[in-house]
Amino acid sequence: MSKYEKKSSMVFTYLFLSLFALLCLLPFWYVITISFSNPSLVREGEIHLLPVGFNLKAYQVILREKTFYNSFKVSVFRTLVGSALAITVQSMFAFAVSRRHMVCRRLLKRMVLFAVLFNGGIIPTFLVVCDTHLFDTIWALIIPVAFSPWNVIILTSFFESLPVSLEESARIDGANDLQIFGRICLPLSTASIATILLFIAVSHWNNLMDGVIYINSSRLKPLQVYLNDMVMRTQMQDMFADAGDMELPTLSIQTAAIFASTVPILVVYPFVQRYFVKGVMIGAVKG
Structure with a gap:
């Protein structure tokens, strides 16, 4: 050419x-x-x-509504706590599976791969949530999605690519597995952890179905459920306390709420963008 x-x-x-x-x-x-x-x-x-x-009239109406604030707080709590729990569980499990001396390592990796290809489905998961008394609690939005097999595979691949000599040197100095994970592997895997954490946080923030299925109480409904209810409305007079606000068209209120709900992710993304660019290259180059 x-x-x-x-x-x-x-x-x-x-x-x-x-x-x-x-x-x-x-x-x-x-x-x-x-x-x-x-x-x-x-x-x-x-x-x-x-x-x-x-x-800015539409935004003034949205920001005066208590339901929006309540749903916003639920989504923030869910995203922060859920992301922290998920990245902790997934990274620790991936580190354990990546260690060659781990008992039943191959069996666990096959179980994770099987979970990527097949899942329990909505009805079995719903029954588990009900039987564990998580239904209609904030933890129904956090615990069932704390483990992602696909993220575990990505993190396992990265941990396996770290030099074995680092672990051997640490063991000679008397470090145990937890110290090796916290002091050696985590600092070296900042890009991968930040990338997976971004995926988890965006998933928590945008997830709609679990809020629809597992939550009945209006005070526990996340922001996406609130937005879905708003978009499905054809008339919004019931949400206005001020009669003057009724003159606002439904489309203005809906678009203002949708844009306001995306602001947190838009604010967070620039801070993790440099890690994201590095993280997406995990496993792309070998040798």
């Missing part, structure tokens, strides 16, 4: 990827535009590429 052909191929690739990224961003930009536009113009259908008649 000539130099000109290579350059043309790169230009076409970058152009295609840019257009694809733009198509992915358009729905999100549409939500932002409507949420910041003048409600009266939104009602009339005058929606443009940029917000028309910049207005």
Whole structure:
């Protein structure tokens, strides 16, 4: 391939990827535009590429609603506690399975692989949640998803790639498995841990079905269930305490709530982006 052909191929690739990224961003930009536009113009259908008649009335209504705050707090608690528990369980299990002296190591790895291919399904999981008295508690959103077989496989692959000489040196100095895990493996696996942690946190924040299935109490419903209920509404007069707010179109309220719910993830992602770029390359290069 000539130099000109290579350059043309790169230009076409970058152009295609840019257009694809733009198509992915358009729905999100549409939500932002409507949420910041003048409600009266939104009602009339005058929606443009940029917000028309910049207005924060929809956000003021959302931020005054107690249900939104309560659902937001539930999602924050679930994401923080659930992510911490999940990354602890998964990383420790992956480290144990990656050790060559681990008893029944191959059997455990096969069980994890089997769990990747097959799962219990919704009804058996629901029965387990009920029998363990987790139903309609905040822990029903945290404990059942604390173990991810796919994440364990990724972390196991990374731990196995660490030099065996580091572990042998640590054992000569009198370190046990827990010290090797905490003082050697974890510092060397910052990128992989941060990447998996990001996946776990986003999954907790965006998960809808477990809140629908396992939660009946309105005070324990996460933010995604609240947003789903809001989007499904055709009329929202019942959520307004101020009669003046009833003039706001439903679409403005919905888009404002959706954008407000994405802000935490948008704030967190830039801080873990550099680890994410390194983490996605785990296992891509050998030798």
